[in-house]
Amino acid sequence: MxxxxxxxxxxxxxxxxxxxxxxxxxLKTDSTYSEDVLTSSREGELEAMAEEHKAxx
Amino acid sequence: xxxxxxxxxxxxxxxxxxxxVGLLRVLGPAHVWALGVGIVLVGEYMGWNFAVGKGxxxxxxxxxxxxxxxxxxxxxxxxxxxxTVASAGGQYTQAKHIIGPLMAFNVGLYLVFAYTMLExxxxxxxxxLFFVVAQMTGHAGDLDQRPFIILVIMFLAWLNYxxxxxxxxxxxxxxxxxxxxILVLFASTSGVxxxxxxxxxxxxxxxxxxxxxIGVLAAMHFGLWYYLGIEGTTQAAEEVRSPARALPFGxxxxxxxxxxxxxxxxxxxxxxxxxxxxxxxxxxxxxPLFDTARLSGSTGLVWLLGFGTLFATLASANGCINDxxxxxxxxxxxxxxxxxxxxxxxxxxxxYRSIVFLVPIxxxxxxxxxxxxxxxxxxxxxxxxxxxxxxxxxxxxxxxPLDTIKRGYEHPFHPIPxxxxxxxxxxxxxxxxxxxxTQLVAMIGFYIVVSLWFHFWRYRFVNxxxxxxxxxxKPRGY
Numbered sequence: 001m002x003x004x005x006x007x008x009x010x011x012x013x014x015x016x017x018x019x020x021x022x023x024x025x026x027l028k029t030d031s032t033y034s035e036d037v038l039t040s041s042r043e044g045e046l047e048a049m050a051e052e053h054k055a056x057x
Numbered sequence: 058x059x060x061x062x063x064x065x066x067x068x069x070x071x072x073x074x075x076x077x078v079g080l081l082r083v084l085g086p087a088h089v090w091a092l093g094v095g096i097v098l099v100g101e102y103m104g105w106n107f108a109v110g111k112g113x114x115x116x117x118x119x120x121x122x123x124x125x126x127x128x129x130x131x132x133x134x135x136x137x138x139x140x141t142v143a144s145a146g147g148q149y150t151q152a153k154h155i156i157g158p159l160m161a162f163n164v165g166l167y168l169v170f171a172y173t174m175l176e177x178x179x180x181x182x183x184x185x186l187f188f189v190v191a192q193m194t195g196h197a198g199d200l201d202q203r204p205f206i207i208l209v210i211m212f213l214a215w216l217n218y219x220x221x222x223x224x225x226x227x228x229x230x231x232x233x234x235x236x237x238x239i240l241v242l243f244a245s246t247s248g249v250x251x252x253x254x255x256x257x258x259x260x261x262x263x264x265x266x267x268x269x270x271i272g273v274l275a276a277m278h279f280g281l282w283y284y285l286g287i288e289g290t291t292q293a294a295e296e297v298r299s300p301a302r303a304l305p306f307g308x309x310x311x312x313x314x315x316x317x318x319x320x321x322x323x324x325x326x327x328x329x330x331x332x333x334x335x336x337x338x339x340x341x342x343x344x345p346l347f348d349t350a351r352l353s354g355s356t357g358l359v360w361l362l363g364f365g366t367l368f369a370t371l372a373s374a375n376g377c378i379n380d381x382x383x384x385x386x387x388x389x390x391x392x393x394x395x396x397x398x399x400x401x402x403x404x405x406x407x408x409y410r411s412i413v414f415l416v417p418i419x420x421x422x423x424x425x426x427x428x429x430x431x432x433x434x435x436x437x438x439x440x441x442x443x444x445x446x447x448x449x450x451x452x453x454x455x456x457x458p459l460d461t462i463k464r465g466y467e468h469p470f471h472p473i474p475x476x477x478x479x480x481x482x483x484x485x486x487x488x489x490x491x492x493x494x495t496q497l498v499a500m501i502g503f504y505i506v507v508s509l510w511f512h513f514w515r516y517r518f519v520n521x522x523x524x525x526x527x528x529x530x531k532p533r534g535y
Contacts, residue, residue, distance in 0.1 A: 004196040011204035018208075018215040022413055025218075029402060029409070033078075038400040040077040041390060043144045043295075044526030 080145060081406035083222045084297045089290045089307025091229035092379065094314050095372035096172075096286030098235050099179060101315075101322040102369045103344045104432070108279035110336025111492075112272025114327040115265055117336075119273050120280025121323050123481060125316050128284035130478040131443055132312040133468035134450045136305035139291040140465025142527060143300030145408075146387025147291030147380070148442060148449070153391070154527055155453050158519065160445065162511045163504055165388045167442040168292075172381035173415055174435035175286065176210070177422035179374035181431070183209045184423075185343070186367055206423050213375045214416045217382065220405045221296050228375050231368035236318060238365030242346060243321045246329065246353050254353060255328035264332055277488040278436070283319035285439055286373070287311055288446075292380040301465025309466075325349055378412065378419075385411040392520045393511075433493050437500050440489065444482045447475035456532035 030038070108117040135148075144150045149168060153161035184202035191200040216224050244250045266272060290308040297303040326335055326345040329352050334341040342348045350362035386408030389398025402409040422431055454471055468474060490497055 002196060004191045004194075004200055008201055008204050011208040015204060015207045015211040018211040019416075022215055022218050022409075022416075026409060026413055029404075033403055035400075037077045037403065039390075039396055041079045041399060041401045042076050042523070042526070043146075043150065043387070043390060044528075 078401045078403045078406070080295045080401060080408070081221060082296055082298050084225060084293055084303065086297075086303040086306040086310070087229055088222075088225040089293050089297060089303050090311050090314070091225050091232050091372075092293055092376050093287045093290040093308060093311035094236065095228040095232040096175070096289045096376035096380070097284055097311075097315055097373070098232060098318065099182070099369040099373040100282040100285055101239065101318050102235070102346050102366045103182065104282040104338065105279060105319070105322065106326065106335050106342055106345045107338045108276040108282070108336075109327070109332050110338065111268070111279065112274075112276040113264055113267045114261060114323075114332045114335070116268075116273040116276040117280070117327070118323050120276040121283050121319050123277065123484075124280035124283055125319065127281075127443070127478060127481040127485070128287055128315070129312055130474040130481075131288050131446060132308050133474055134446050134478070135288050135291055136308045136466045137464055137468045138450060138453055139294050139308075140301045140304050141462055143294040143297075143304070144387065144526070145292065145295040145383040145390075147294065147384065148288065148445065149384050149387055150294075151291075151449055151453075152445065153524055154529075155449055155456065156445075158393075158516060158524070159508060159512060162388070162393055162515075163508060164442060164445055165384050165393060166504065166507060167438045167445075168384040169381050169388075169415075171435050171438035171442065172286075172289065172377040172384070173419050174422060174431050174438065176374045176377035176381065176419045177426070178428060178431045178435060179370050179377065180206045180209045180419065180423040181428050183367065183370045183374070186370065190363070203424060207420065209371065209374060210416060210419050210423060213371065213378050214412055216375065217378045217412050218402070218405065218407060218409055221293075221379070221407060224375060224379060225293070228372050232372045235365040235369040235372065236314065238361045239318050239321055239325075239346065242350055242353075242358060242362060243325050245355065245358060246325055246349065255324075257328045260328065260331055267332075274484070274488050275491055277485050278492055281436055281439070281485065283322075284312070284315050285436065286376070287315060288439075288442065289376055289380040292383040295383075305466035322346060329353075378415070381415050382408050382411040385415060391524055392518050393515070396520075430496070433496050434500065437489065437493075437497060440482065440485060441504070443478065444486075447472075447479040447482075450475050456534065457529060458533065461530055461533070 105117070105121070108120045138151050139147065142151050142154055146165065147168065149161050149165035152164040184206035187205040188200045188202050216227060247253050247255055268275070287308070290304060290311060294300050294304060326349050329349045330342055330345060335345055344366050347362045347366050350358040385394065385398055388394045389396055389411065398411050398414065400410045401407065451472055459467060486497070
C-alpha cells in the first residue's frame with residue numbers, strides 16, 4: 001500500500017465524518033426547536049424595517 | 058385577505074416581529090465577488106478550450122468577447138434588479154415580483170439545476186485532478202476517484218452548513234489565489250517577466266478559421282464557459298450587510314475580473330499550445346492553463362497552476378452549493394416547494410435542510426452521469442435563465458420606471474443591453490442546437506411538463522398572500 005491508497009481510505013473516512021456530523025446536527029436541531037421557529041424566516045425583512053423607520057420619522 | 062402586511066407592527070410576520078430565525082447579514086462586496094468569480098473561474102482553467110476545437114483559436118477569442126458582452130449585460134441587468142429585490146433566491150425572487158409565479162417556478166428550477174449540475178461537474182473534475190496527481194507521483198494502478206469526488210461534495214456541503222461567512226471567506230481566499238496564478242502565468246510566459254515563449258504567429262498560420270464562420274458560431278456554445286455563473290452573486294442578497302451597495306459592486310467587479318482572466322487565458326494558452334491539441338478537451342488539453350505551465354519548464358509555475366486548477370474547481374463547487382441551496386430555500390419558504398425546505402438553522406443561520414437535501418442529488422450526478430452531459434444540462438439551464446433576464450428588466454422598467462423606486466444601481470443605455478442579451482441568447486441557442494439539439498429539446502420538454510404540474514397542482518399550496526414582499530408602489534398600468 002502506498003500513500004495514495006491511504007489517502008483513498010482517508011477520503012472515505014472524512015466523507016463519512018462530514019456526512020454523519022451534518023446528519024447528527026440536523027436531527028438534534030429538528031428535535032430541539034419547534035417547526036414554527038425553524039421556518040419563521042420571511043422574505044423582505046430588511047425592507048419591512050426600512051418601511052418602519054420611514055413611518056416613524 | 059392577505060395575512061401579511063409589511064407595514065403592520067402586529068401582523069406582518071416579518072422581522073424583527075415575525076422572523077425568529079433568519080439568514081445572517083454578514084457579507085460584504087468582497088464575498089459577493091468571491092461568490093461570482095469563484096463559481097466561474099474554473100471555466101478559465103478548463104472547458105473554454107472546447108471552443109477552440111469547434112472553430113479554431115480566433116473563433117474562441119471572438120466567442121470569448123461576444124460571450125463577454127452577453128455576460129456584461131447579465132451583470133448590469135442583475136445588478137439593477139437585485140439591488141432592489143434584495144432577497145435569497147436571486148432571479149427566482151425577481152421573477153416572482155416582476156413577472157409571475159409560473160415564471161418564478163421555472164427560473165427557480167433553472168437555478169437549482171444549473172448550480173447542482175455544475176457542482177457535480179466540479180466534483181468529477183476534482184476527482185480527475187487527484188487521479189492525475191497520483192499518476193504524476195508514481196502511484197501504481199488506477200486511483201479510485203470516487204472517495205475524492207464524494208469528499209469534495211461532503212466537505213463543501215458541511216462548510217456551507219456551518220455558516221455563510223466562513224464559506225465565502227474560504228471562497229475569497231482560494232479564488233484570489235487561482236486568479237493571481239493566471240496573472241503570474243501571463244507575466245512569466247508573455248515576456249513581461251523574463252523571456253517569453255509565445256508563438257502566436259507560427260501556431261495560427263494557415264489555421265486562422267479552420268471551419269469558417271460556422272465554426273465561430275459553434276464556438277459560442279463553449280464561449281459561455283468563460284463566464285457561466287457570474288449571475289450567482291444575486292443569491293447572496295439576503296446575507297449581505299448592504300445589498301444596494303455590495304451586490305452591484307461585487308457583481309460588476311466580478312465581470313471585470315472575468316473579462317481580464319478570460320482574455321489572458323486565451324492569449325497565454327493559444328500562444329503556446331497548438332490549436333488541435335488545445336481544442337481537444339478530452340484526449341488533448343484537459344486543463345490548458347496547467348498544460349501551458351508545464352510547457353514553460355518552470356516547476357514553480359506547474360505547482361502554482363496545479364493548485365490554481367484545484368482551487369478554482371473547489372471554489373466553483375462551493376459557490377454552487379451556496380447558490381442552489383438559497384434558490385431551493387426561497388422556493389420552500391414561499392411554498393412553491395414543501396415549506397419544510399424553508400427552515401433556517403438557529404445556530405449557523407443557514408438553509409440547512411436545503412443544503413443537505415441537495416447533497417445526494419449532486420452525488421448521484423457526480424458518480425453516475427457522464428461529464429459532458431452534466432455540463433450540457435448546466436449550460437442549458439443557465440441559458441434559459443439568461444433568456445428570462447432581458448424580459449425581466451424590460452418589464453421591471455416598464456412597471457416601475459426609474460422615478461418610482463430607488464435603485465442601488467441603474468444600468469445605462471436601457472433597453473440596448475436587454476436587446477443585446479436577447480439577441481446573443483438566440484444565437485447561442487442556435488449554436489447549442491447544432492451540437493446538442495436532442496438534449497435541448499428534451500430539456501425544454503422537461504420544463505414544460507413541470508410547468509403543467511406547477512400550474513395544475515402545486516400552485517394551490519403556494520402562500521399567495523406572502524409572495525409580494527417589496528414595499529413598492531402599485532405597478533404602472535395596474
